Amino acid sequence: QVQLVESGGGLVQAGGSLRLSCAASGRTFSSYAMGWFRQAPGKEREFAAAISWKGGNTYYADSVKGRATISRDNAKNTVYLQMNSLKPEDTAVYYCAAASISGSIYSHEYEYWGQGTQVTVSS
DSSP, X not given: OEEEEEEOOEEEETTOOEEEEEEEEESOGGGSEEEEEEEOTTSOXXXXXXXXXXXXXXXXXXXXXXXXXXXXXXXXTEEEEEEOSOOGGGOEEEEEEEXXXXXXXXXXXXXXXXXXXXXXXXX
């Protein structure tokens, strides 16, 4: 079992930045690739970013590419999502998730999920 807890969400003006964190506990964090997904009101959950087990490979959705950076610190059992130049359409609940498969953009391939953190971007 892996327990994931997100933090760092909040209300920010368009053009601003946020850094989301996801702290993991339980089984060996470095054994899992990690991903960030988001779900806006009335929409399906969508892939945002993913990172491989040691952080050597990263993957981004087109919607956040160039504005987001995913990183991880295996010593701290934490994965981060730095979001810059935020737009109102980035408003969503952001979830981190753990998978045995690296680089997946599909939510069903992630085995463990956090409870989510709300990001609201005002115009």
